[in-house]
Amino acid sequence: MSEKVKIAVVGGGIVGSTTAFYLSQHSQYEVALFDSGIGQATSAAAGIICPWLSQRRNKQWYQLAASGAAFYPQLMQDLGEDPARSDIYRQVGTLVFKKTPKLLAKLEKIALKRREDAPTIGKLAILSPEEIKEKTPLLETTESALFASGGAKVDGALLTGKLKEKAQKNGASVYNDEVQLTIELGEKQPYRLKTETNQYSFDKVVLAVGAWLPGLLEPLGYAVDIRPQKGQLVELHLDAKTDDWPVVMPDGEKDIIPFANGKVIVGATHENDQGYDLEPTKKQLRVMLDEAIEIAPGLADADIKGIRVGTRAYTSDFAPFFGEVSDAPGLYAASGLGSSGLTSGPMIAKILVQLINGEVTYLPVRDYPIENYIKK
Ligand SMILES: Cc1cc2nc3c(=O)[nH]c(=O)nc-3n(C[C@H](O)[C@H](O)[C@H](O)COP(=O)(O)OP(=O)(O)OC[C@H]3O[C@@H](n4cnc5c(N)ncnc54)[C@H](O)[C@@H]3O)c2cc1C
Structure with a gap:
């Protein structure tokens, strides 16, 4: 029997929880989610899903937000929720x-x-x-x-709670811990996550830590354009x-x-x-x-x-980004979702999972170029 691919998701907001949920549906992955929860935008958010009637930042932003809004009913269905009656999203x-x-x-x-x-x-x-x-x-x-x-309206805290519950039911592990990342490229399972008490090794890591991305990547020599x-x-x-x-x-x-x-x-x-x-x-x-x-x-x-x-x-130009970090195969990140991240977050997570699976993505990743915002 082939060994499972060990994947960690860091951050349990909308991006991280949705990523962990969709990854956990694949039996070839062993999924772990780490979330400190402090300051989380998702659980604080207002919950408005209505990207069509606000000022359009640019074509790519609009495309992402509009696709994100259209994706919600699918996400609810995947979670077994009725979009017309659910208290999570309606x-x-x-x-x-x-x-x-x-x-x-x-x-x-x-x-x-x-x-x-x-x-x-x-x-x-x-x-x-x-x-x-x-x-x-x-x-x-x-x-x-x-x-x-x-x-529509979405309750971010209820939604991430549901996503984590479903991911756990599918076998994912959830840890309420803050982690630090180190990378040992060339080694088996090169991504190491350290909590206060433990250290874990992974084949792949998804950084979905919102505004805290600089804190994880800057000690590794990356400059990160996030405020x-x-x-x-x-x-x-x-x-x-x-x-x-x-x-x-x-x-x-x-x-x-x-x-x-x-x-x-x-x-x-x-x-x-x-x-x-x-x-x-x-x-x-x-x-x-x-x-x-x-x-x-x-x-x-x-x-x-x-x-x-x-x-x-x-980000300094208000554009969100996501994808695989250059020079670090198997390390993925998403951030810069600004004030529309509850809307676009599930779509971004779905695309990250498609990237990890090697599938064609719903939207072209090159339109949200990670290399413009994370530089070595
Ligand atoms: C007040 C407010 C209102 C908003 N209203 C809306 C709205 O109506 N509609 C809309 O579409 N968007 C809204 N947004 C924006 C939206 O909430 C965010 O863009 C989105 O939730 C970001 O999701 P995320 O998963 O990227 O980050 P977050 O939700 O911030 O999640 C990141 C998680 O990573 C954790 N973390 C960070 N560092 C580490 C570490 N080292 N180890 C472990 N865990 C770590 C954090 O504690 C946090 O839980 C609002 C935001 C706010 C603050």
Whole structure:
């Protein structure tokens, strides 16, 4: 019997957990996932899946985000979840507001054009304030909004929990440890991961550590173009049946995402000058909450359940990257997912698994060139 290929995934956010899940479906791999969990963007994230109606960074970014949104129903099916009923992910539609009716009409035109290649966007309509009120009792507005029925919400913490559970059922090992990487090229199982108490050797390693990639690769002589961005949001509880309320994207930073069982998220901030800090900044959160209450006055009566703080990863040109690290065959990495990583993360993970399997990838990896961001 041939020996199994030992693969480690470092990082248990959306990219790492999805990678471990899909790898664990292959009997020729022995899979281990290591995750410290500190600062994780995925479990802090707002959970909006609606890449078609925001400003397009560039063609490659849009292609990745739109394919990521289209991939979600498949991921849910692979996990045995019903996309129409699941508390993890649900397509409830998105309401997008703009400053003026003219800008709203322009957005509708763009959305109709984008729908030609992205049918996941679903039905599009400009809704009157009365129609908005019918969709969600949360909003008190005199403005119209664009509704896209394919917009969805995803609970990052529930999703990674499910992915890890399924990966474990398929035989993967999950460790809640921070690791350090060393490489002994030329040796059998050249990738060594060290926790506080143990050392493990692997044939291949996938680094899915988000904003912490420099910390793992720079000691090995690589320069890594990644910087952290702090993001905070508020978790509220409303006494209402919120499960099917649409996601609300007013003009500006604060979005309102109603999840199942009264959970409502308001966020998020984008702070570039705070490094890896994870302390909540009350003033920023209060301003955001006040702005949300202006459009959704009912939120003033909601209980504050908690504050979430996470660290996003950005490259200097805001583009995500993934693939095999040059000079290190069998070492893969993905990072720079920015503020759309919950949307694109599962697609990136699927592509990493396709690369490891030697299969044709869903999107061309050369469009997200890792060598531009990780240099020896
Ligand atoms: C407040 C906020 C709101 C957001 N809202 C949205 C949204 O609405 N829609 C959307 O699409 N995206 C959103 N994002 C972006 C999205 O969350 C991220 O882009 C995405 O989750 C990144 O996933 P990742 O797997 O690359 O990294 P992460 O989720 O950050 O996971 C990396 C993991 O690696 C672990 N790790 C790091 N170093 C080590 C080590 N040495 N050993 C072991 N483990 C290690 C970390 O602890 C962490 O658990 C939001 C982000 C934030 C912070």
